Amino acid sequence: MSAILNKVTIIGVGLIGGSFAKGIKQAGLVEEVIGFGHNDANLQLAVELGVIDSFTTDMAEAVDGSDLVFLAVPLGAMKTVLAEMKPYLSSKTIITDGGSAKSSVILSAQEVFGELPENFVPGHPIAGKEKSGVAAADEALYVNHRVILTPTEKTALSALAVVKQLWLALGANVEVMNAQQHDEIFAATSHLPHLLAFALVDMLNEHEELGDVFKYTAGGFRDFTRIASSDAVMWRDIVMYNSTAIAKWLKYYGQAITELTELVENKDAQALYTLFDEAKKARDKHIVQK
Amino acid sequence: MSAILNKVTIIGVGLIGGSFAKGIKQAGLVEEVIGFGHNDANLQLAVELGVIDSFTTDMAEAVDGSDLVFLAVPLGAMKTVLAEMKPYLSSKTIITDGGSAKSSVILSAQEVFGELPENFVPGHPIAGKEKSGVAAADEALYVNHRVILTPTEKTALSALAVVKQLWLALGANVEVMNAQQHDEIFAATSHLPHLLAFALVDMLNEHEELGDVFKYTAGGFRDFTRIASSDAVMWRDIVMYNSTAIAKWLKYYGQAITELTELVENKDAQALYTLFDEAKKARDKHIVQK
Structure with a gap:
């Protein structure tokens, strides 16, 4: 496949974010994957394992010029991270996430941005492993696993299509439903x-x-x-x-x-x-x- | 090992009864194992598989002269089977069972025999398989599995010792507790x-x-x-x-x-x-x- 995105940012490079990163890199869908986090050693390991191309602990650098940001952080951190990245986000940047509850993430986005961004595509990959952490990141983690996308009323079809394409390329079965459902x-x-x-x-x-x-x-x-x-x-x-x-x-x-x-x-x-x-x-x- | 019992009767030759039978036969603890049931084809299969030595559908023949009777029937059939065998039982015959609830079996014995037999040793092997039936009978089914024996106030220590010896020979870990516990x-x-x-x-x-x-x-x-x-x-x-x-x-x-x-x-x-x-x-x- 040829790249459809230049820069993808992974916020939280653990099992979920790392597997997503490794998968889209290996599928050739993206020119550059940059990881953001607070733990240098973990991020360095992610680079060494080929999970991401580079990393930063500076949010401005992480999201600047990014085509897509994937939030793979705990539910409790979603709102903080959204607020932290808001000043540096372009309106064109697609925002998606991997949280296992969706209404709360949408509410957080509403509160942080005032109104729901058009390029916000909430998602939930139904996958896991007994092991966690970036060392367990696996480009095949999502193969034949379900990924639920829960677009809001504001979500642009084009943004939904891009996120869907990435998950499909990782071998996932993508379904769309509303967040409450x-x-x-x-x-x-x-x-x-x-x-x-x-x-x-x-x-x-x-x-x-x-x-x-x-x-x-x-x-x-x-x-x-x-x-x-x-x-x-x-x-x-x-x-x-x-x-x-x-x-x-x-x-x-x-x-x-x-x-x-x-x-x-x-x-x-x-x-x-x-x-x-x-x-x-x-x-x-x-x-x-x- | 040398035989410690001449005749053992298995009432209900399925996975539980069949695995017990096959195990004590292979361990050489018994001269003869006879199976009792209502399904000729099943009992014939048990003989062919080496699970039992012979079979009968006649209760008198099944328990006559038996040293030990193992009831491996559903809980709902325990009382009926006890009543059915009562006329043919010697007071020396050890009665044991594999039911997964114990107070009810003891109550059934009390009701059938008027008082609890001295040679009655209620038991519960904690083992199972996804497959059931005599074709799945396995002499190793109880290896490293727990078997709970719940002697009554009337149970003779000698009867308890024999039943315990059989289970130990099958590789089980035997524990004794009261039925209510x-x-x-x-x-x-x-x-x-x-x-x-x-x-x-x-x-x-x-x-x-x-x-x-x-x-x-x-x-x-x-x-x-x-x-x-x-x-x-x-x-x-x-x-x-x-x-x-x-x-x-x-x-x-x-x-x-x-x-x-x-x-x-x-x-x-x-x-x-x-x-x-x-x-x-x-x-x-x-x-x-x-």
């Missing part, structure tokens, strides 16, 4: 399960009368609670920045647990069977085993 | 997570406004809900036969979800961080990654 879906399918797993491990840990209860757990428990080994800071931020949708789904789930408890107390064999059977069928139908 | 621990660590996973999949499946929501799920969701693909009949039975302990832990969990919902609604970042961090630390400390 995104936040609802991921509250239900990702944020909620994480909270449920954290809550279960905490509960077992706190009930000391169970003794050393974890030693009796088997593979099912290990799988069920794997996501409870996720980073606590990241998940605190996700909850803070998608709290409305998450609270809603937690309440629905709490109701489901109340109803299930009644079925168990009433020993309603038929209703329990139906519930389990429908869940099993739905999962077996929809979830490809890997 | 067992049922509490497994309600909390196994039965509860299964119900939570079933409930989540059902909830997402029923909220049609989410659309084809499962397509947005990733590896975390796949792991978290893997146990929701478990057999609905088996889990209905487990809930029916351990309902008291399960209802108790469901209520505790429901309270935990209510408290968590409040933290989310109040955007209590510090409390959320603490909860996630403690869960992560507890899991990372206790659960060996595989």
Whole structure:
């Protein structure tokens, strides 16, 4: 492929930003990828690994003349970074991000810029690895993974098209939806399960009368609670920045647990069977085993 | 090893019973293993696979002169099978089982025999496979897996010792505890997570406004809900036969979800961080990654 952008800026060169950078560089879609961050050693490593071409810790230098800025920072840092780059941004620069909650990033942009920039294309790549950090950056991270783009009412179709083209070149499956829909879906399918797993491990840990209860757990428990080994800071931020949708789904789930408890107390064999059977069928139908 | 038992009877020759049979045969601990069931073809296959030596569909023949009977039938069938074998059982025959709830099996024995037999050794091997049935029977299934034995007040130490010796010979780690403790621990660590996973999949499946929501799920969701693909009949039975302990832990969990919902609604970042961090630390400390 031939380059479609001259300068791309990566704000936050870790697993997500680094994999994006490495991928678009290797695909030949960009002349120059510059990384911005606060950790010289990390940025130097990124250059050595071929993830970025150069780096800076100066925001003016980072975004000056940039065609596209990719914000790959924690949700809690989005607003600060947007405010920091605002003085140096050209109105032509496309801004996109990788945050796993979208309404909050859009609200931050609204607050920082006064009105939503035309070239702002919020996004969420659904990809991760057990390892994090730039050393784990992988140009193939997004292959066959879903990337959700959530353009605002103001987003220019041309900017959306460019961001989409980059993700497609990385092998991702790109979908477009509105931010609220995104936040609802991921509250239900990702944020909620994480909270449920954290809550279960905490509960077992706190009930000391169970003794050393974890030693009796088997593979099912290990799988069920794997996501409870996720980073606590990241998940605190996700909850803070998608709290409305998450609270809603937690309440629905709490109701489901109340109803299930009644079925168990009433020993309603038929209703329990139906519930389990429908869940099993739905999962077996929809979830490809890997 | 030399044989310590002449005749062992396996009631229900599937994965659990078949793996036990194959293991003690290969270890040379028993002269003869006879399988009992209702499906000739299945029992014939078990003989061909070397899982059992012979089979019968006649209960009198199955248990007559047997040194040890292993009940590897669903929890819902335990009482019926005990009643069916009662007329043919010698008081010397050791009775053990593989049910995943223990108080209910003990209650069934109490009801069938009037008083608890001295040679009754309730047990629960914590092992399974994705495949079920006798074709999946594997003499190594229990190697390094935990087997919980829950002797009653009446259980003779000699009977407990024999059952323990068999499991140890299969490579299992044997632990002894009382049935109520067992049922509490497994309600909390196994039965509860299964119900939570079933409930989540059902909830997402029923909220049609989410659309084809499962397509947005990733590896975390796949792991978290893997146990929701478990057999609905088996889990209905487990809930029916351990309902008291399960209802108790469901209520505790429901309270935990209510408290968590409040933290989310109040955007209590510090409390959320603490909860996630403690869960992560507890899991990372206790659960060996595989």
